[in-house]
Amino acid sequence: MRRFGEDFFQQKTKRIVIIGLTVLLVVVSFYSFKSIQYADRFLPKTEINHIDVGGLTVDQANKKIDAELSDAPFAIQLNNTLWKKIKRSEFGWQQDYMNELIGIKEQQVPFAWGIRLFSGSQHQLASTYDQTQVNQLIENFGATLLQANLTRIPTKNASIEWGKKSFVIVPEKKGNTIDVAAVQKVLKQNLENGKQSVDAEDYYAQPVLTKNDSNLKKQKDKLNQFAKMKASYTISGQQVKIPSTELQSWLTTNEQAEISLNQEKVTAFVTKLNDEYNTKVNATQFNSTRRGSVAVPAGIYSWSVNIPAEVNELSAQILKGEDFNRVPIVESDAPNVQTTIGNTYMEIDLQNQHMWYYKEGNVQFETDIVSGKPSTPTPPGLNYLVSKSTDQVLRGFNDDGSKYASPVSYWMPIDHTGVGIHDSNWQSAYGGDLWLSRGSHGCLNTPPERMAELYPILEVGTPVFVF
Template identity: 35%
Template sequence: MIKLASLLGGLCLIYGLIVTHYQTVFCPNTTLSGLTIAGKTIAQANTSLQQQLAKKTIRIVKKQQLIVQTTGQALHLKHDYTQQLKILKAQQNPWAWPLHLFKPSASKAAQPLPYQVSSTSLQSLNQAVLAKTKTKPVPISAPTIVKTKTGFAFSKNKTQAVLVPEKLTPLIQRQLQQGRTTINIQAAYQKPPASPKPPALTAALTRLNQLAQQKIVYQIFGKTVQIPKTTIMSWLTYQSNTIEIDRAAVTAYIQKLSDQFGTIDKTRAFKTHDGQVVQVPAGTYGWSLQIAQEAAILSQQLLNGTDFTRQPLTRGYNYNDQGIDIGDTYIEVSKSAQHLWYYQKGQVVLETPIVTGKPGQDTPIGVFVIWNKDRHTVLKGLNEDGSDYASPVEYWLPIDSTGIGIHDAPWQPQYGGTWYQTNGSHGCINTPPNIMAQLYDQVTTGTPVIVY
């Protein structure tokens, strides 16, 4: 019992001596401003913290870009930590020092006082920053009108922001006084004010956006096509203080419409008299847009700035508002059957055997058109041997631009079958005179002729 009492007494004495020690110094595991100050008095800790402040790296940055790097010692930074240390020391219980061995001291001290920097040091720092950030200002460009994804707008001022010395000094000083070691000077940069927009330019911008928002619709071959606003905008330009239309782009657009809806150059699927479907290449029948004329009209109407709907100018045959191509009134010519049928409103009203071109002078296939009617004419050309021929005919229905047509042929002793192989025409469609007279009287110009 005596030994145990002696042991406990010794331990208490040692514990008391340690408590006495921590009455004047900081407990284990105590830090301030990132520096360990355990076992130090307030004065010693203050000295150590001031030494640490002298070694601190001070970085001047613009956003993330480093401009200048220095140290607290070079700037003669000063800060008395005594007040914070006293607050931290007052929060510690020396009798509970063992708890600090396992848990860092929870500092409830006030925020550090501002770093103090002399005006001389601050001026030197400013000069170093200015030396590193000298930039040549980009001249202020005059405002212009540019295209965006949604319309027209003024061009953005591309002038480079420059450092304003008058803003730099208070900005650095303020951040040092906040205890910062990384000082961002982005706020000291400033762009010159944008140039004023001339009234005429402002009016042009308003007008361009008005023109780009027009609703322009084509009624074309039974279809409705609205020109996209993005397309209209792409045609508009502003050059030399004038709003202009890109005529080449407008012409290309009209050409695209002609290619899409026009029929003059298209192969057609044709249902023959016996229900077969054949592919017949393009001939003289069909229509296309008048590209140049239509582009000029569209460009002029677009500049008026009001919504409009129009039908395009066309050339050729059988343009209509219903989108009907061959229709139900036409002449069908089968070279293999050596036969002709004339349909009116879907019904055969006339048919006859015929004689087409002799092999080597074949009748062309395609979708053609009766573009004229003539009486008592003489057909002229060359025979196979190169000699001239002249054939008077009573009825003449030309169907292409090379001299091919439908006519009476009183010199033919027979029609149909294989007679054309040895006694065929020079390419025309020979028709019995009595039938040709009826066909001539009934058919009208513009009637399609399908030869296959």
């Protein structure tokens, strides 16, 4: 009984082995047969320019590519409708890929056809077109897209704007405008690589900056620091503040979130500053010795703001992000002109017929004078000591037209019209109302002995207030 069971088991095992070997032989034979077939054909799932040529000979593959690329329509879609349908043959497409196809096939390993059933392979062959026609098509479609974008909602990057109390980030906004450059690029690629269409609606413009951009957040914080900046000018002895609200309105950012200033607004502010404070047109407020605050008209010691230069310097100063007080860059015919006179100057009070010389705030000299008579009054104005000389003869015309020549020991002109300070040995007294009856031709007559004291201590370029 045991012997019978063992024989049965052995016979069953033998049959299983025979069946297995038979199946294996069939599979190997079939795989070998297919390998021989693929010796002159492309392996399964071989794609060339997105066209399946698996199982085809080189000649068959070349004809299929020719048919599908040359004659098959290529569709360009816009607004979910067909904008244009073309054939590649209309653009001088290169039809014969025979040499390239032979090269791809020769690189195949026919016995690997089974593996290719799962992995496949893709190849891209360069196409030759009439580039002039292709470029014209791309340009025309680009122009159409630009026109279409005019009626679409634009995509906006996240940006920084002034809120109620501080700068805030305004989130990006996705629109439906088309990324023209992207569509043009894909149109060319698809035309060359075997795809059959391109749809512009697949390429909406995307925001470059989003509300979560770390650099944008840093710039927002920096802008808020700028908004708190204390900025001012010292001009004509006054503090002129740049209002924080105005400064905030100048700050802006570009597409890269870089901080800059609105140059038109900065220029408008500097222009207004010049209009209000320049001394070529405006009078200078002066705290006089006897009459308190007086307005001294413009004279030759005058200035105006150099607007382009000041706009550049002010912008650079602001972008440092630090509190500042500055003096504007000015232009003037006077040497070393200052927007704030300071504590060294000559003061000539025509009403009181008196003259003072202050140096660093201290009186160094003072005297009564005789100014111009009513018919030739001394012109008021903010001037400066133009030059100094000795032993001069002053010449001019009297009221009746006759000439005069007056020798003086000390001559110090203070403007460009011939008005100056000089000694006058022909005057017997000074001050009071003498100018009404014995006044000069416009100069400041000074006692000779006092003039000898003033001449050596008064420096050329010293501002002279005449009022």
